[in-house]
Amino acid sequence: MTLGVPGPTDMNSKSNQTYEVAAKERTGLADVLRRFFDSDLWFSFRHSPVAIISMAVSILIVFSAIFAHWIAPTNPFDLAQIDLLDSEIPPVWLPDGDSRFLLGTDDQGRDIFSTILYGSRVSLLVGFASVVFAMAIGIPLGLISGYYGGYVDAVIMRIADVQLSFPAILIAFLIDGVARGVLPRAVHDEMALYVLVFAIGISGWVQYARTVRGSTMVEKNKEYVQAARVIGIRRGTILVRHILPNVLGPVLVIATIHLALAIITEATLSFLGVGVPVTSPSLGTLIRVGYDFLFSGVWWITIMPGVALIILVLAINMVGDWLRDALNPKLR
């Protein structure tokens, strides 16, 4: 937003003008879009084939996961649609393949392509929710820590230091283990998704807090913040309306990479049997279920969801890599 500084003579007309500009910018979606397409970020995106492809793949996976109901050839959880006689059919390109089952079937005759679509929905859901949860804890703590400094800062950052010296996955394991102890088994299966989101989210907040704290400490001494303080805006408002938007750039990069990591963590926990239960399997659960059949030569039950997971994580990581370089002023 361009705030015109009112000159001494034409104060009224000038400020009217700025109001108009402001109103226009706030209302016009077209303006927002135009500004986005004019931005350096969009320029960098258009000129990076890797970014375009990986973004396209990510979006494709997200959409096919969301609309799994319509896209999947069968509903793998509807018992009427599966037939045990169809079990363990290899993918179409192998000699015994069946054209109805693109990636083959599992031990119960379910179409693996369909289970992967439904599974990636669960994986993405847990991944996104964990990232949002970690941000919801990390960003406010980072803002407070960076803005207030002193004692508050020391306490928050010491906790962050201690947590950072333990690998995230270990913390997720422990939280899950404790949840198993606290909740009765039946309730735990029902709550498994929430427990996972909590465990993965808690184990990831430190990155956000540290980054936001760092940028906040830089931003809080800038003139616009001082100006806001001078005209008597409350501290909470300054933090949320003025500082927060300016520290979100690096957060976006971390969030993208954290999303990939959260999906991996979820898959790992589910693979080890402490994550999503088999009733609504994620990619990790599918891999775990298929793992039992690996040694009998029926490799596709476990490898197909594995490949799907790798493609998903790789695509997100590549978007993250590009974003980090695009937002890094040093590399421009």
Place this chain on the structure above:
Amino acid sequence: MISFIAGRFAQSIVVMLTVGLIAFAMFRFVGDPINNMVGQDTTAEQREQLRERLGLNDPFYVQYARFALNAVQGEFGQSYFHRRPVSELLVERMPATLELSLIGAVLALVVGVPAGVYTALNRNGILSNLIMSGSLLGVSIPTFLIGIILILVFGVVWRVLPTFGRGDVVDLGWWTTGFLTASGLKSLILPSVTLALFQLTLIMRLVRAEMLEVLRTDFIKFAKARGILTRSIHFSHALKNSLVPVITITGLQLGSIIAFAIITETVFQWPGMGLLFIQAVLEVDIPVMAAYLVVIGFVFVFINFIVDILYFVVDPRLRADRAGSGH
């Protein structure tokens, strides 16, 4: 120097006490310890006796102090699931995990550092680009999937390497080792490669980034101007200076290797502490979980402490910094 070490040491103690507190709280408040120890036909009176004998009626801080004192002596009570002392289980499983982690760490370093140096020196080479793309793939494949793929290729399709267990081990009395038998060594290959791959990519990327940073600095230009051999500049000037952060992060990564061993051990049914821990999580065997937390916590705090001191010794600039900011 002394005050810095003392400060770090005090901090380590505080962290350990906190970890101990969490472990104790888990032990004490997740489920009722008595219910987990006795059968259903135990009378209320017997339960109360046991409760009194174990000191579960004492004030919280007394219990915690007792827990901490026992933990220091390596005593963590009975496993609910295995019905054996946790300390015995840990001692039995520890050699397997440590041997696996050691080989994994050595592999990661021996391959990771040269690969990082190579990709930094030949920035635009075909092989470098290949290695860098490979490393992105390495970061994107979860550890357990690497294990599964290796098992599929070497264990199921080619049938050349064992895919589970430690093979034959030699009992040295206080330590069981797989280093001394052929099957033990063969069994080590797949798990240690699985464990090393992720760390390897991290170390390689780090060495590359640090090398590139150092190669840009003035003293490298100056060394070139003095006519020193390129090879000598690369290895005795650039590499030496880029290794400081590498040492630190590698030290910290050592800890996470032990954590990632949980995954590797489960995939390969490797009878180490990680497998013990995952079974404990599945069976809600709280004493084992608590003990594992304390042991791993100790390993981490110890490594952090050593790394901090190493960093301080190696990099003189830090001394001035730390004195100034009062860290």
